[in-house]
Amino acid sequence: MKKKIVVGICGLLVCFLVLGFLPWPAGAGEPSSRGDVFRVPWPPSPADPPTPDEGFTVAAQKGDIANIRALLDGGRDPNEMDRLGRLALVEAAAFGQVGAVELLLSRRARIEARDLNAVTPLMAAAENGSLSAVEVLVRRGANVNFQCKDGPTALKEAVDNQRTDVVKFLLDHGANVDAKLRGGATALMRAALTGNMKVLGLLLDKGADLHTEASSGATALVFAAMKDRSEVVNLLRSRGARLDLRTAALLGDEAEAKRLLDAGADVNGADAQGWTPLMNAAQKGHPGMVRLLLERGGDPIRVRRDCGTVLTAAVSSGSIDVLKLLLEKVPTLPIDLAGMGGASPLKFAVMWDRPAMVSMLVEAGMDVNEKFVNGDSVVILAMRDCNLEMVRLLLSKGADVQVKDLEAPPGSGSIYVGCLCPNLAQILDLIKAREAGRGSGNGE
Secondary structure (H helix, E strand, O other): OHHHHHHHHHHHHHHHHHHOOOOOOOOOOOHHHHHHHHOOOOOOOOOOOOOHHHHHHHHHHHOOHHHHHHHHHOOOOOOOOOOOOOOHHHHHHHOOOHHHHHHHHHOOOOOOOOOOOOOOHHHHHHHOOOHHHHHHHHHOOOOOOOOOOOOOOHHHHHHHOOOHHHHHHHHHOOOOOOOOOHHHOOHHHHHHHHOOHHHHHHHHHOOOOOOOOOOOOOOHHHHHHHOOOHHHHHHHHHOOOOOOHHHHHHHOOHHHHHHHHHOOOOOOOOOOOOOOHHHHHHHOOOHHHHHHHHHOOOOOOOOOOOOOOHHHHHHHHOOHHHHHHHHHHOOOOOOOOOOHHHOOHHHHHHHOOOHHHHHHHHHOOOOOOOOOOOOOOHHHHHHHOOOHHHHHHHHHOOOOOOHHHHHOOOOOOOOOOHHHOOOHHHHHHHHHHHHHHHHOOOOO
């Protein structure tokens, strides 16, 4: 019995973490925060002093040459990780401690060694913009193109963190400008996302391929359009990037879309993930483009590989005009068509707190009491988000939930949400008032 209780508590904590009721540790799961997790200066608190192996790492971070030399003379292995998975050479490079880098290399620290996160000294120095450390490492023989399968490169780290001087140095010393990263992305695509024009210029001047596609089928131009980076779009187009119909739809460029359609472009041509021009236009909230594509035969009921639809895209955009246009122009549109994860547009409208869209979808015929795979309904979702106004709206639209269900103890098979929502008392008052109205014959 005790074991079951412990397992149950652990499971509940995991659910709370997944659902967002408890915070994740700072930086957890965020690739860009790798340095925050493993390169925080030690100690985090006076009550938690470093262990001997961590003291070596901290000495490398601080560039404490005397301490590093003493530890090495005492038999410390320069290539041994500390208990947090850190390597002294990686830390010294990340913090730009050139003297420590030189000393560790002279004492046989491996120049291509990887820490627990598969980060090499050169990657760490590039990520943190430590140009002097980058120069030393490259001069001492570090491979500027070192990469594990489709993992990161030093160039990728410099581009992501907009270290312009490091990007230039790496490119000038043979970095592969078109190296494929995870998902088939390239440094140019990453730069298009950050929008750093100087970095983009450096990559393009080194001959970066404008038309390379990621595994999703997206090019650097598509990534720029997705992020609404018009300056980047203009730069890439001026360098010869081709604009296809899906990208024109993302940009809302109706004139270019008409030209492409007149030239024979497929109005329903999808990328590798199933995104069509109509979905792109809906996602970016371009009503004029949506109207044009519908008039030219855009299919409003296509489903992407992730089960998303044009309606879920419209709800995601938050554009009332796009949603209204779709509901008006396509009266036969199956509005309850399941989207990502089997969820309908109504669920997403509730999740993203779009009350006007909730009203539009329910009035168009969506079932306000639809059940998800786990048995929940949209009103329970709103309760778990502690969104009192959304609960009020859904109840006014006929959402069915009873006080007895909310007050039932966990494990009873009910839709109990009491422990999850601090607004439960107010929610209960709303439901009780409606039940009282129904009992007196005055309910909705």
